[in-house]
Amino acid sequence: EVALADGTVFTTDLLVGADGAWSRIRPLVSAARPAYTGVSFVEADLREADVRHPVAAEVVGGGFFFALGAGRGFLAHRETRGDLHVYAAVVAPEDWLDGIDFTDTDTAKERVLDRFADWDKSLRSLVADADGALVPRRIHALPVGHRWDRVPGVTLLGDAAHLMSPFAGEGANLAMLDGAELAGFLAARPDDTEAALRAYEERLFPRSESAAAESARGATLLFGEDAPDALLEMFTSHG
Numbered sequence: 001e002v003a004l005a006d007g008t009v010f011t012t013d014l015l016v017g018a019d020g021a022w023s024r025i026r027p028l029v030s031a032a033r034p035a036y037t038g039v040s041f042v043e044a045d046l047r048e049a050d051v052r053h054p055v056a057a058e059v060v061g062g063g064f065f066f067a068l069g070a071g072r073g074f075l076a077h078r079e080t081r082g083d084l085h086v087y088a089a090v091v092a093p094e095d096w097l098d099g100i101d102f103t104d105t106d107t108a109k110e111r112v113l114d115r116f117a118d119w120d121k122s123l124r125s126l127v128a129d130a131d132g133a134l135v136p137r138r139i140h141a142l143p144v145g146h147r148w149d150r151v152p153g154v155t156l157l158g159d160a161a162h163l164m165s166p167f168a169g170e171g172a173n174l175a176m177l178d179g180a181e182l183a184g185f186l187a188a189r190p191d192d193t194e195a196a197l198r199a200y201e202e203r204l205f206p207r208s209e210s211a212a213a214e215s216a217r218g219a220t221l222l223f224g225e226d227a228p229d230a231l232l233e234m235f236t237s238h239g
């Protein structure tokens with residue numbers, strides 16, 4: 001039986017939890033809860049960067065940008081409209097962000113930039129010159145290899161199934177692939193939902209485990225003691 005916030009209640013033979021990191025469906029199949037990874041992000045946007053923020057635009061360039069030091073860094077990319085989206089990343093206790101008042105943007109910028117006090121001004125400008133409010137985001141993940149025993153009529157997809165840190169850039173890709181595959185298996189077995197769910201999960205579990213392990217390794221490459229050398233080595237090893 002599913003009860004929706006608007007008061008609707010219905011029963012269903014098939015319930016797919018596609019409800020993200022804090023899935024309300026997940027507890028039906030698994031006791032796992034996302035755990036804090038030790039990394040906190042503060043997100044910032046610089047609008048129309050080439051025109052309004054030329055220094056930041058030049059620093060970030062046209063691709064994905066990393067500026068890393070042990071335990072902290074700036075990650076940024078250019079959006080299709082020419083805005084820059086920036087993540088200031090800090091290895092910090094889970095309650096670090098609680099101590100920053102994000103309703104007061106100027107003070108929040110100062111507090112975040114305290115962590116980058118000895119960094120070049122052009123890098124600090126990625127936060128200092130941000131347009132609009134900063135957005136705090138703790139990075140959580142489910143255990144690598146999260147899986148569950150078959151529960152009749154219930155399954156999960158996307159972050160509900162395999163929330164991982166974003167350091168492999170796979171979460172949204174996997175969520176879409178999960179959905180497409182689940183639909184394919186269900187369409188192929190209209191007479192046997194359990195067989196379809198079993199077939200779906202047989203592919204889901206190893207695929208998610210591998211991506212989650214890669215994400216966890218990515219966190220070490222980006223924010224470990226060897227940053228940024230470890231990341232450079234990883235890139236150069238691909239030729």
Ligand SMILES: Cc1cc2nc3c(=O)[nH]c(=O)nc-3n(C[C@H](O)[C@H](O)[C@H](O)COP(=O)(O)OP(=O)(O)OC[C@H]3O[C@@H](n4cnc5c(N)ncnc54)[C@H](O)[C@@H]3O)c2cc1C
Binds near residue numbers: 018021158160169
């Ligand atoms: C900082 C950051 C950067 C990322 N970068 C990348 C990247 O570069 N590439 C990539 O592939 N992935 C990336 N990801 C991961 C990606 O955002 C997620 O993996 C993806 O959004 C998961 O999709 P989803 O549909 O499973 O969950 P969500 O996008 O969270 O969608 C879940 C939906 O369920 C709804 N919902 C939740 N609870 C309920 C409820 N009780 N009732 C009804 N509806 C509910 C929510 O409102 C939401 O619409 C990144 C994540 C973060 C945090």
